[in-house]
Amino acid sequence: MKKLRYAGVLTAVALAVAGCGGQKVGADKPAAGGKECGSFNLTVSPWVGYEANAAVVSYVATKDLGCKVTKKNLAEQVAWQGFATGEVDVNLENWGHEDLKKKYIDTDKVAVEAGSTGVKGVIGWYVPPWMAAKYPDITDWKNLNKYAALFKTSESGGKGQLLDGDPSYVTNDEALVKNLSLNYKVVQSGSETALIQAFRDAEKNKKPLLAYFYEPQWFFNEVKLVKINLPAYKPGCDAIPAKVACDYPPYDLDKIVSKKFADSGSPAYDLVKNFKWTNEDQNTVARMIAVDKLTPDQAAEKWVDANQSKVNAWLGK
Amino acid sequence: MAAITSNVEVEVRRPRRSVVVGVLLVVWVAAYFVLRGIDTLVLGGQDTTALHRWLTGHRDDVGQGNVFFDAIRAVVDQFVVLLQDAISQPSFDRPVPVIGWLGVIAIAAYCAWAFGNWKVAVLTAAGLGFVGLQGLWQESMDTLALTIAAVLLSLLVAIPLGIWAGLSNRAFKVATLVLDLMQTLPTFVYLAPLTLFFAIGPAAATIATLIYAAPPAVRLTAHAIRSVPAESVEAARSLGSTGGQTLLKVLLPMSRSTVVVGINQTIMAALSMVTVAALIDAPGLGQTVLKALQTLDVGVAFNAGLAIVVLAIVLDRVTTAAGDRPWRTASLKRKVLLGAGAVAVLVAIWFSRTYVWAAEFPSGVNVGSRIAVVTTDLTNWVQDVFGGFTYGVRDVVTNALLNPLEGLLTGSPWWLVSVVVVALAFVLGGWRGAVPAAVCLGLLVATGVWHDSMVTLASTLLATVVVVAVGLTLGVWAGRNRRVDTWIRPVLDAGQTMPPFVYLVPFLALFGTSRFTAIAAAVVFAVPVTTKIVADGIKAVPVATVEAANSVGSSSWQVISKVQLPVARRAITLAVNQGLIYVLSMVVVGGLVGAGALGYDVAAGFAQSELYGKGLAAGLAIVLLGVMLDRVTQAAARRTHNYEGDKR
Numbered sequence: 011m012k013k014l015r016y017a018g019v020l021t022a023v024a025l026a027v028a029g030c031g032g033q034k035v036g037a038d039k040p041a042a043g044g045k046e047c048g049s050f051n052l053t054v055s056p057w058v059g060y061e062a063n064a065a066v067v068s069y070v071a072t073k074d075l076g077c078k079v080t081k082k083n084l085a086e087q088v089a090w091q092g093f094a095t096g097e098v099d100v101n102l103e104n105w106g107h108e109d110l111k112k113k114y115i116d117t118d119k120v121a122v123e124a125g126s127t128g129v130k131g132v133i134g135w136y137v138p139p140w141m142a143a144k145y146p147d148i149t150d151w152k153n154l155n156k157y158a159a160l161f162k163t164s165e166s167g168g169k170g171q172l173l174d175g176d177p178s179y180v181t182n183d184e185a186l187v188k189n190l191s192l193n194y195k196v197v198q199s200g201s202e203t204a205l206i207q208a209f210r211d212a213e214k215n216k217k218p219l220l221a222y223f224y225e226p227q228w229f230f231n232e233v234k235l236v237k238i239n240l241p242a243y244k245p246g247c248d249a250i251p252a253k254v255a256c257d258y259p260p261y262d263l264d265k266i267v268s269k270k271f272a273d274s275g276s277p278a279y280d281l282v283k284n285f286k287w288t289n290e291d292q293n294t295v296a297r298m299i300a301v302d303k304l305t306p307d308q309a310a311e312k313w314v315d316a317n318q319s320k321v322n323a324w325l326g327k
Numbered sequence: 328m329a330a331i332t333s334n335v336e337v338e339v340r341r342p343r344r345s346v347v348v349g350v351l352l353v354v355w356v357a358a359y360f361v362l363r364g365i366d367t368l369v370l371g372g373q374d375t376t377a378l379h380r381w382l383t384g385h386r387d388d389v390g391q392g393n394v395f396f397d398a399i400r401a402v403v404d405q406f407v408v409l410l411q412d413a414i415s416q417p418s419f420d421r422p423v424p425v426i427g428w429l430g431v432i433a434i435a436a437y438c439a440w441a442f443g444n445w446k447v448a449v450l451t452a453a454g455l456g457f458v459g460l461q462g463l464w465q466e467s468m469d470t471l472a473l474t475i476a477a478v479l480l481s482l483l484v485a486i487p488l489g490i491w492a493g494l495s496n497r498a499f500k501v502a503t504l505v506l507d508l509m510q511t512l513p514t515f516v517y518l519a520p521l522t523l524f525f526a527i528g529p530a531a532a533t534i535a536t537l538i539y540a541a542p543p544a545v546r547l548t549a550h551a552i553r554s555v556p557a558e559s560v561e562a563a564r565s566l567g568s569t570g571g572q573t574l575l576k577v578l579l580p581m582s583r584s585t586v587v588v589g590i591n592q593t594i595m596a597a598l599s600m601v602t603v604a605a606l607i608d609a610p611g612l613g614q615t616v617l618k619a620l621q622t623l624d625v626g627v628a629f630n631a632g633l634a635i636v637v638l639a640i641v642l643d644r645v646t647t648a649a650g651d652r653p654w655r656t657a658s659l660k661r662k663v664l665l666g667a668g669a670v671a672v673l674v675a676i677w678f679s680r681t682y683v684w685a686a687e688f689p690s691g692v693n694v695g696s697r698i699a700v701v702t703t704d705l706t707n708w709v710q711d712v713f714g715g716f717t718y719g720v721r722d723v724v725t726n727a728l729l730n731p732l733e734g735l736l737t738g739s740p741w742w743l744v745s746v747v748v749v750a751l752a753f754v755l756g757g758w759r760g761a762v763p764a765a766v767c768l769g770l771l772v773a774t775g776v777w778h779d780s781m782v783t784l785a786s787t788l789l790a791t792v793v794v795v796a797v798g799l800t801l802g803v804w805a806g807r808n809r810r811v812d813t814w815i816r817p818v819l820d821a822g823q824t825m826p827p828f829v830y831l832v833p834f835l836a837l838f839g840t841s842r843f844t845a846i847a848a849a850v851v852f853a854v855p856v857t858t859k860i861v862a863d864g865i866k867a868v869p870v871a872t873v874e875a876a877n878s879v880g881s882s883s884w885q886v887i888s889k890v891q892l893p894v895a896r897r898a899i900t901l902a903v904n905q906g907l908i909y910v911l912s913m914v915v916v917g918g919l920v921g922a923g924a925l926g927y928d929v930a931a932g933f934a935q936s937e938l939y940g941k942g943l944a945a946g947l948a949i950v951l952l953g954v955m956l957d958r959v960t961q962a963a964a965r966r967t968h969n970y971e972g973d974k975r
Contacts, residue, residue, distance in 0.1 A: 033683040035423055056617070082608050083617065084527060085934050095526040097608070109936065164725040165841050165921065173840065177918075177927060178934030184371055198927045199840040200919035203620050207835045210623075215714070303624070 047071070047278050049078035050099040050271055053089035056176075057202060059226050062295035063102040063127065065306035066313060067285055070321055077278045085178055090114055090266075093121040099271040100282055103127055103263050106180060115266075122272045124265040124279075128286035131261030132225040133180065135172065135238040138213040142236035151190065151240050158193040160218040170194040173221035175205045182254040183222060186240070189255040194220075209233055226289040228296035284324040291317070347754045355747045359739045366740035368777040375941050376775035382940030396524045403530040407476045411529075411610070415468030427679030427686030428464055432456065433672045435641075441665060443648030454641035461695035463612065463634045464688035470601050470611030471638065473529065477536035477597045482590065485541045489548025489589070490574070493582075499549055506542040507957065508950060510908065514539055514603045514915075517946075518933060522607055532609030540596040547589025551582030587650030591643060595824065598639045602826035606933075616826055625706045625832045626699030632829040633698065639824040640817070710836045717837040725843055733785035741777055744768075748955075756962025763962075767955035774944040774951070782842075782924035784952060786917070787910055790846045794853045794906040801854070802861025802902065803887055806895075812862060819855035827852055827916050835920055845917025845926070853909035857902045864898020865891050900964040904957060911953045925949050 050071075054064045068079040082089070082098060090110045092098025114121045137148060147153045158170035165171060172194045174183055183196050199205055205221055206229050212219035213233050223235060240257035247256040271279055291313070298309035314321050370376070375383075412418035413425045426434070432455045440448035458467045492502040518535055525531040555578050563577045579586075605613025612631045619627035679685040736744060745768040753761035771780050805812040827848055838844040868891050876890045892899065918926020925945045932942010 034681060035421060035683055035686050082527070083605065083614055084608055085606065087934055087936055088522060088527060088607065091522060092527055097527050163839075163841070164722050164730075164843070176934070177931035177938075197840070197921065198918070198923045199921045200923075200927055200930065203623055203832060204835055204840045204920055206623060207832065208840055211714075211836065211839065 047075045047077035047276055048274070049080065050276070050278055051080045051082055051092070051097060052100045052102070053092060053098045054081050054083045055086045055089065055101075055103065056083070058228050058296040058300045059129075059292050060103045061299055061306060062292045062309070063285075065299065065310040066287075066295060067100075067102060067282065069307055069310035069314060070324065071278050071281055074321075074325060075277050075281065077276070087178060090121070093266070093268045094118060096268070096270065099268045100124075101266040102282070102285070103129065104266050105131055105261055105263060111266075120269050121266050122269055124267045124272070124283045126286065127263045127265055129226055129263045129289055129292055131263050132237075133258035133261070134223065135183075135220060135240065136209075136223040136235040137218075137220055137238065138209055139234050139236055140213060140216050141218060149236060149238055151192075151238055154220075154238070155191075155193050157218075161194070161220050163197070165197045166195045170220065172196050173199050173205065173208060173219065175199055175222050176201050179222070179224075180258075181222060182248065182251065182258070185252055185254045189253060190241070209235060226292050226296075228293055228300045231293060231297050232301065280326065281324055284326065286324070287320060291320075344754060348751060351747060351750055351754070355739070355743070356735065358743055359735055362740050362743060363734075363738040366742065367737060368741050368772070368775075369737075370775060370778060375938070376944075378773070378775055379938075379940035379944055382943050383937060384940075393524070399534075400525045400530040403476070403480070403525075403533050404528065406480075407473060407529040407533055410472035410476055411469060413472075415465055415472055415610075423683075423686040424468070425680070426676055428455075428459055428688045429685040430672075430676035430679035431468065433675035433679075437668050437672045439645045439648070440668065443645055443651075447644050447648045450644055451641050454637050457694070458634045458637055459688040460692055461630055461634055461698065462690065462693045463615065463631060463695060466610075466612045466615050466631070467634050467638060468611075470598075470613070470635070473533060473536065473601070473604070473609055473611055474594065474597045474638075474642075477533045477540055477600075478590070478594055480533065481537045481541040481593050481597070482544060484537070485544035485589075485593070486548055486586070489545040489586075490552060490578075492545065492549035493552025493578075494574075499553075502545060502549065506546060507954065509538060509542050510912075514600065514912075518603070518607055527608045529608070529610060531607050532604040535604055535607065536597050536600040536609075539600050540593045543592035543596060544586075544589040547592065548582070548586050551585030551589070552578050554585070555581045584650045587646055591646040591650070594642045594646060595639060598635055598642070599824055599826070601635060602828050613826070616828055620828055620832060623832055624699070624703075625829075626701075626703035628829045628832065629702040630695045630699045632825045635826060636821045636824050640820060643820065706833045706836070709833065713837065718839065721838045721841060721843040725841065729785060729789055729842060729846075732789065733782055736781040736785050737778055741772055744781065745772075752959045752962070756959055756966055759965065760959045760962030763958035764955050767951045767958075771948055771951050774948045776925065776928060776941070776945050776948050779924040779928055779945065780948045780952060783914055783922075783926070783949070786842050786846055786849075786922060786924075787907070787914070787952065787956075790849045790853070790910045791903075791907050793846070793850050794857055794910060795903050797850065797854050798857025798861055798902060798906055799899070801858040803865055803891070805858065805862040806865025806891070807887075812866075815858070819859055822851060822855040827913060831916070831920055840921030842917075842922045844920045845913070845922030848920065849910045849913040849917060852913050853906045856909055857906040860898055860902035860905060861895070864895035864902070867898070868894045896964075900960070904960055904964075907956055907960065908953060911949060911956075914949055 052064055052068060054061055064081060068081065071077040071079055082092070084092070084098070086105070087107070087110065089098050089101055090107075090113075093114055111123075115123065135151075141148060145157065148157055154170070161170035161172075162168065163171045170193060172183060172187060172192075174181055174196050177198070177200065186192075187194050187196060199208060199221075205223060208219055208221060209223070209229070210233065211217060220238070229235075241255060243257040243259050245259075248254045248259065265282060265285070267279065267282060295309050295313050298304045298312060299306055302309075304312070411424075414431050415424055418424055432452050435455060436448045436452040439451040455467075458464065488502065492499045514535065517538060518531075521531045521535050525534055559577055559581060560573060563573045568576065601609065601611055601613040602616050603613070605611070605617050612635050615631035616628050619625075619631065675685075739747075745765070748768060749761050749765045752764035771777055774780075801815065805815050830851060831844075831848060834844050834847055838847060872890055872894060873886060876886045881889065914922070914924075914926040915929050916926065918924065918928070918930050925948055928938075928945030929942050929949070931938045932940070932945065
């Protein structure tokens with residue numbers, strides 16, 4: 011025990027000797043950014059595509075405008091509450107949510123729209139590629155009942171299984187199954203993780219799977235899922251949730267910012283407003299984060315270096 | 328003579344009860360075949376009842392903008408930020424925190440040594456160093472800051488409450504009831520309402536953690552005060568001590584070690600909340616785990632989970648050592664050493680403030696990425712080798728056990744299930760069991776999620792049976808064999824603190840999205856606590872009793888079944904009860920891997936504003952199931968005790 015204490019003292023002395031030559035804190039203080047940007051809070055919703063948006067915007071804001079960006083990992087609908095309290099200033103990818111827009115933008119007047127992200131959102135039912143190759147007519151919804159027995163699982167009670175995702179996702183699937191008279195049961199997988207794991211397994215082991223999924227999604231770079239054609243969407247056909255019998259509408263994903271941030275005159279607001287790219291751009295960055303395991307900053311740097319002209323357009327250069 | 332008659336009576340009584348139970352079950356199954364499909368109260372996933380819509384409509388009535396809640400939020404926020412500035416985040420115009428890693432390790436090791444002993448000091452330094460080597464220093468310090476804040480605030484509330492409950496019988500009764508509720512209520516349920524009051528961010532996360540973590544400290548403080556011998560209190564009183572003096576000079580010092588156990592449990596609970604709290608923007612390791620899961624990165628999730636486990640082990644051993652340390656003044660030599668140590672700590676802090684190498688954890692050695700790679704490879708290997716087999720196991724169990732049980736519970740009319748359950752509760756536990764069961768069932772119908780509750784109940788019952796079987800086996804083994812106990816304990820600790828989110832991904836790969844996956848996850852989560860309690864119960868059986876049984880030539884099996892299990896019956900009842908509560912508290916997580924039912928409803932209520940009310944009702948239903956099962960098992964246990972206890 012005594013020896014141990016001596017060892018401790020010796021270590022301390024050694025550290026002291028070794029340390030005195032080290033670099034001092036604050037010696038390499040970075041120069042302050044050019045324009046007056048200040049700081050803003052950016053919500054990060056739980057899917058990698060969103061993270062790609064956040065990575066690139068925060069990289070550009072930090073590097074070119076000298077802003078301080080605080081990222082907040084929040085569920086999509088929970089984040090809306092933050093506009094009122096100042097916890098959230100920017101949402102870079104919003105999927106519809108007319109009810110929330112009404113409350114926070116029209117009624118409470120704490121948030122404003124900041125235009126499209128240029129990314130097109132698609133929601134639908136998908137099967138793994140091996141199934142589409144083996145049963146070419148499966149992509150037509152009218153043939154789904156013919157294949158229902160294939161999709162039977164321990165959870166579906168004798169019917170075919172339609173796997174749904176995270177509880178926060180927009181879904182009409184229960185009504186669709188009923189109104190299209192499909193012999194299927196909607197089973198809740200409960201998360202994006204579970205959906206991807208299920209598709210990965212289905213493709214690898216040639217298991218049948220029919221599930222809710224969406225684009226843009228980095229996973230399409232790994233497994234090219236095939237979409238089922240539901241009765242075509244016409245404006246208004248999904249007006250009454252219980253009577254829906256048509257496909258999901260195409261989504262034009264947009265940005266929402268807090269009123270305070272929009273009025274602040276910060277150059278970061280102009281950046282967010284001008285930020286616009288494509289599904290491929292987003293998937294490229296998302297894939298670098300999800301599959302190549304780069305940090306968001308590294309991924310953003312790589313993409314920005316390759317696409318400087320797009321970034322210049324956002325910055326109004 | 329008396330002993331013989333009592334045995335006869337016990338033997339006559341017991342079969343009668345089991346016969347009644349058997350008859351009830353047969354009648355139920357028979358009635359099910361006639362009545363199935365009637366009055367099953369099914370409610371679709373997106374459907375709501377009037378009650379749900381009312382709850383949704385009134386969510387904004389209280390909440391943000393209220394001066395009272397805003398003040399609490401501001402204070403708690405400031406407190407957390409202060410701690411973060413001190414140890415984890417760049418602060419006060421410096422690119423590093425006030426105290427760098429060297430300073431933090433020095434302070435932690437010094438405290439461990441001063442309050443505990445030099446062994447835990449070494450463990451503390453090694454543990455924190457390891458976390459740093461994992462490449463997770465800053466995240467770990469964020470977690471530590473949040474944990475410290477939540478634990479300190481918990482104790483501020485819990486210790487006074489515990490003392491009050493220890494001194495007053497009425498307060499004790501009320502406290503027990505509220506604490507039961509707090510511990511069964513799934514954390515997801517109050518996350519959503521909490522964000523209404525305290526917005527999202529560290530404040531709400533800290534308060535959620537506080538709610539989850541405070542009960543053990545209240546319970547154990549109350550318990551400690553109540554178990555101080557009455558003679559000591561009377562002696563103090565007779566010497567003229569006032570109430571306050573008695574409390575400070577007699578009651579608290581004498582109950583110190585138990586109170587420390589309570590603090591220890593509070594710390595463990597707080598740490599196990601970090602991943603859930605990350606959903607409302609708690610900083611730290613929870614964020615790393617959740618992020619990794621979005622990209623299905625089991626390795627990174629495990630690495631962060633491991634850091635949580637290491638923090639838990641360090642904090643557990645330090646508080647345990649602090650509790651064990653005798654209450655005495657230090658010798659002169661120790662005082663001198665403590666002083667010298669303090670100087671060394673100050674030097675270390677000065678270093679960590681001055682030099683970069685001591686402020687930012689060196690990133691040269693990265694054990695973390697290696698751990699992540701190994702874990703990923705291992706999980707992939709397990710999935711490839713056992714993948715097909717595990718699907719088979721799932722299908723057999725689901726079709727042979729789960730589906731029939733669920734069919735019986737969900738297919739029978741609600742009133743038939745209620746009558747049978749109340750009758751069963753009466754046979755097993757008398758009025759003490761039947762009345763709470765009836766009340767809970769009535770309220771379950773009122774929540775509007777009866778059908779989902781029955782689905783959840785079926786999975787819960789099956790999971791609990793497995794937990795009890797495994798927990799009893801392991802617990803008896805560990806209780807009888809010291810070496811097994813030493814090996815098994817760290818594994819149990821890890822099982823309790825490793826965030827369930829971490830092993831969900833491998834489980835999904837092994838079993839797909841299904842109710843079975845949720846049951847497997849709940850079993851992993853609940854077995855440790857059951858095993859620990861059983862092992863402690865078996866160990867507490869007097870050595871003389873076991874020796875006596877051995878000396879008359881009993882086999883090991885006879886010693887276990889005839890001596891150790893019956894004597895440890897109280898502990899086993901508690902183990903079953905806690906196993907049940909732990910399984911239920913995993914229901915929401917189960918909803919995220921395909922178990923659906925109540926867990927999914929709660930998660931959906933958290934995520935979708937129009938389902939808010941339904942989520943709240945589903946959360947309430949989980950609590951009702953918990954209270955019902957808890958009351959019935961306790962009443963049944965009490966009745967069994969009384970039969971033998973009274974007549975012996």
